[in-house]
Amino acid sequence: MAYDLPVVGTLKRKRRRREDKPALSARLVLYSSIKGELGVASEDILLELFPRGSSLSIGVDESEHVNIAVSVAAPDNVSQETAWTNLPISTSRTWNDKPLPNGTIRFPAGALSTHSLVAAVQAASPTKTLRQDSTIEVKVTDVVALPLDAVYVSVDIPALQKLEEVQKRFGGGFFGKNGQSHASRGKKSVGSEAGEPEHGDALQTRQKLVEDAFSKVLVVHTGDLLPIPLSHPITHATAPTAKVLA
Numbered sequence: 298m299a300y301d302l303p304v305v306g307t308l309k310r311k312r313r314r315r316e317d318k319p320a321l322s323a324r325l326v327l328y329s330s331i332k333g334e335l336g337v338a339s340e341d342i343l344l345e346l347f348p349r350g351s352s353l354s355i356g357v358d359e360s361e362h363v364n365i366a367v368s369v370a371a372p373d374n375v376s377q378e379t380a381w382t383n384l385p386i387s388t389s390r391t392w393n394d395k396p397l398p399n400g401t402i403r404f405p406a407g408a409l410s411t412h413s414l415v416a417a418v419q420a421a422s423p424t425k426t427l428r429q430d431s432t433i434e435v436k437v438t439d440v441v442a443l444p445l446d447a448v449y450v451s452v453d454i455p456a457l458q459k460l461e462e463v464q465k466r467f468g469g470g471f472f473g474k475n476g477q478s479h480a481s482r483g484k485k486s487v488g489s490e491a492g493e494p495e496h497g498d499a500l501q502t503r504q505k506l507v508e509d510a511f512s513k514v515l516v517v518h519t520g521d522l523l524p525i526p527l528s529h530p531i532t533h534a535t536a537p538t539a540k541v542l543a
Contacts, residue, residue: 303361320436321345325367327406327431334515335362336404339397339436343388346439362387362515364442366400367414369421370434382414383440385515402437406430413518415533441517449542450507452525456537457503507539517541 323342347363366381386402397403404411418433510523517523522538 306424318439319500320366320368321400322370323402323435323437324398325402325404325433325435327411327415327433327435329406329430331403331405332407332409333405334385334513335383335454336402336408337389337397338365338386339399341399342402342437346437364440365402365437366440367435367437369414369417372434377493379436380413380417381440382411382417382518383442383516384410384414400491402435409514409521409523410518412521416520445517448511448517450523450539451542452503452507452538452539454503457525460536508529510539519543 311373321342323338339523348363364383364385367384368379368381371379384404394453414433414435506525507523509526511517514523519541519542523541524538525536
């Protein structure tokens with residue numbers, strides 16, 4: 298049977314990433330001048346971890362972020378024994394409308410999701426100090442973030458109550474005058490109409506504050522410390538954190 302020879306460039310093969318392929322080497326830079334929770338990876342990293350046309354690339358062009366696993370650079374034979382940190386990165390392939398250098402990941406230095414990675418770096422090199430705009434040599438691979446039905450946290454309630462009492466003296470805090478709670482970001486308040494708030498109302502309000510703290514992050518890790526937002530930080534006192542236990 299006669300057939301025409303294919304024209305060069307017409308045959309395409311779906312690019313798939315080998316399941317046994319080792320993690321990529323990259324440079325992760327923590328920038329202090331930017332805010333937010335999303336990092337940005339160079340195009341070569343995105344294409345290698347999430348090849349177009351593969352199942353891994355599903356949602357890369359449709360969602361705002363994907364997840365990668367990052368660990369401090371180590372020899373390949375021990376990389377599986379190191380601690381990996383799940384980080385969310387933007388699906389954008391540019392940084393300030395400019396492409397990133399190959400093998401580069403940039404993250405806001407204040408991103409809550411990077412705390413576990415910073416702790417791992419300090420554990421691996423206790424004498425190393427991470428300065429502003431520090432560069433960390435890392436290994437990176439693709440990962441799927443798992444949805445959680447429940448997260449257990451620990452909150453220093455005595456410290457929270459002590460801070461609340463200080464805040465009340467200045468007309469701020471979690472509860473305002475007449476016992477009505479202040480809701481962050483203008484949301485509906487929870488509390489009693491008059492008198493001191495009941496224990497149940499105080500508990501619900503504190504739970505709401507913890508939920509607000511979780512709403513600011515995309516990924517949580519065991520050991521993460523999430524700052525609890527205060528309605529009126531008039532005293533500028535540091536709020537106690539909610540520690541993720543499991």
